[in-house]
Amino acid sequence: xxxxxxxxxxxxxxxxxxxxxxxxxxxxxxxxxxxxxxxxxxxxxxxxxxxxxxxxxxxxxxxxxxxxxxxxxxxxxxxxxxxxxxxxxxxxxxxxxxxxxxxxxxxxxxxxxxxxxxxxxxxxxxxxxxxxxxxxxxxxxxxxxxxxxxxxxxxxxxxxxxxxxxxxxxxxxxxxxxxxxxxxxxxxxxxxxxxxxxxxxxxxxxxxxxxxxxxxxxxxxxxxxxxxxxxxxxxxxxxxxxxxxxxxxxxxxxx
Numbered sequence: 001x002x003x004x005x006x007x008x009x010x011x012x013x014x015x016x017x018x019x020x021x022x023x024x025x026x027x028x029x030x031x032x033x034x035x036x037x038x039x040x041x042x043x044x045x046x047x048x049x050x051x052x053x054x055x056x057x058x059x060x061x062x063x064x065x066x067x068x069x070x071x072x073x074x075x076x077x078x079x080x081x082x083x084x085x086x087x088x089x090x091x092x093x094x095x096x097x098x099x100x101x102x103x104x105x106x107x108x109x110x111x112x113x114x115x116x117x118x119x120x121x122x123x124x125x126x127x128x129x130x131x132x133x134x135x136x137x138x139x140x141x142x143x144x145x146x147x148x149x150x151x152x153x154x155x156x157x158x159x160x161x162x163x164x165x166x167x168x169x170x171x172x173x174x175x176x177x178x179x180x181x182x183x184x185x186x187x188x189x190x191x192x193x194x195x196x197x198x199x200x201x202x203x204x205x206x207x208x209x210x211x212x213x214x215x216x217x218x219x220x221x222x223x224x225x226x227x228x229x230x231x232x233x234x235x236x237x238x239x240x241x242x243x244x245x246x247x248x249x250x251x252x253x254x255x
Contacts (some may be wrong), residue, residue, distance in 0.1 A: 001150060003028060003029045004026060004027065004028050004029065004030050004076060004227055004231055005028075005029045005073070005074045005075045005076070005229065006022055006028050006029065006030055006031060006074055006075065006076050006078060006227060007031050007033070007034065007072070007074040007076075007077050007078070008030070008032070008033045008034070008045075008077075008078050008079075009032050009033075009035075009061075009077060009078070009079040009080065009081040009085050009088065010034075010035065010079060010081035010082065010085065011045070011048075011079035012017055012035075012056065012080075012081075014216045014219055015033075015035070015080045015081070015217070016049065016059075016078055017215070017216040017217050017219070017220060018078070018080050018216070018217075018219055018220035018223060019033060019045050019056075019154055020049055020217070020220065020221075021055065021214050021217055021220025021221055021224060022078070022220060022223075022224065023045070023046065023049065023051075023055075025093060025224055027222065027228070028227070030045070030055070030056045030104075031056070031058060031072065031074045032058070032059060032072055032074070033045045033056055033057075033058045033059070034058075034059050034060070034061050034062060034064055034081075034088065035058060035059075035060070035081070035153050036060070036061050036081075037058075037060060043057075043058045044056055044057055045057075045058055046050075059072075061081070061085075061088045063091075064088045064089060065091060066090075066091030066092075066094070066095070068090065068186070069091055069092045069095050069097060070095065071095070072226035073095070073155055074097060074099065074196070074232065075098060075231060076099070076100060076230060077092055077097055077098070077099050077100065078098065078100045078102065078222070078227065078229050079099065079101045079102060079103060080102050080103070080219070080223075081103070081108070081137040082103065082172070082233075082254050083103060083105070083106060084110075085103065086101060086103075086106075086110055086113055086114060086117075087113075087121060087170075090117075092117075092121075093117040093118070093119075093120040093123065093204045094120050096121050097121060098121050098122040098123070098124075098230050098231070098233070099114065099117055099122075099123040099124070100118060100122065100123075100124045100125075100129070100226050100227060100230065101114055101123070101124070101125045101126075102126055102127070102129040102222075102223055103127065104127045104128065104167045104168075105127060105164075105167040106125070106127065111125060113246065114237070115237050117233060118235055118237040119238055120153075120235060121235050122230050122233040122234065122235055122236055122238065122242045123237055123238065124226050124230050124237075124239060124240070124241055125237070125238075125239060126222075126226070126237040126240040126241070127151070127167050127168065127171065128167070128168040128171075128240075129219055129222035129223050129226060129240055130211070130213060130218040130219060130221075130222045131218075131222050131225060131244070132138075132211040132212075132213070132218065132238075133168055133196060133213075133222070134222075134240040134241050134243070134244045135244055136172070136196060136198065136209055136210075136211045137172060137241050137244075138169070138244045138245050138248055138255065140172060140175070140198045140209055141175060141176070142175060143207065143209070144176055144200075147200060147202060147207075148208075150200040150201055150202050151200070151201035151202075152176055152178060152183060152198065152199065152200055152201070152202070153183055153185065153198075153199045153203045154169050154172055154173055154178070154183055154184045154185065154196070154197070154198055155185045155187065155195075155196070155197040155199070156168070156184065156185070156186055156187070156194075156195070156196050156197075157186075157187040157188075157189070157192050157194070157195040157196075158186075158187075158188060158190050158192055158193075158194055158195075159188070159189075159190065159191050159192050159193065160189060160190060160191075161188075162188060165180070165184055165186055165195070166184075166186070166196070168194075168196055169184045169186070169196060170184065172196065172198060181212050181234050183190060190226060193212075193213040193214065193215060193216060194212070195210070195211070195212040195213070195215040196210070196211050196212075197210045197211075198208065198210075203244040220241075222240065226240060226243070229243055233241065
């Protein structure tokens with residue numbers, strides 16, 4: 001595989017950590033970063049991340065019309081910006097640029113727009129792009145199919161200031177056919193990055209599936225995994241859960 005040329009939208013708390021992961025991957029050409037600030041045009045992501053060389057220029061989001069993508073072409077855009085970030089790369093899919101959106105809790109109208117982009121290029125949307133969470137989603141469905149009468153509870157733990165119920169926990173509940181208000185339990189303490197646990201209660205045993213993010217770097221690693229998978233894919237709408245599900249099917253031995 002040739003080096004994948006990647007552009008990143010978003011340079012906030014998570015975006016910077018994702019940028020660090022991308023910059024360290026030798027199989028990736030990290031072309032540029034786009035963020036909301038209008039004063040960033042003459043800065044480089046490498047400098048802001050502590051490197052002593054100029055690499056990966058930063059551009060303002062108000063300059064990303066179709067001409068921008070023609071003059072700064074990439075293979076894939078990874079979006080960690082915000083709920084309206086998708087509007088800034090509307091012209092990119094028409095140029096064949098693939099999209100990875102890792103925005104949590106996108107509203108359905110925004111998801112519909114991403115789906116419209118997938119008519120022109122490959123688009124992957126995942127509100128939690130970590131490998132572990134998507135493995136948890138698939139494994140929970142497999143276990144529920146094996147033990148359909150099990151009692152199921154979901155516990156999600158996050159840092160003290162996180163608002164609202166975890167979108168990932170709500171997605172797990174929805175996939176398993178559970179009522180959100182009754183079966184999703186939230187904990188907010190200290191500096192926990194993110195922890196999700198699905199508990200299956202059976203008459204003589206309890207099964208717990210747990211995923212914990214130790215660092216936001218897990219989002220960057222997940223995004224890079226998705227980028228390498230998406231690189232040669234045709235136009236269509238994809239998800240991390242779908243990737244993991246297919247790998248499940250391919251790797252479970254038949255006895």
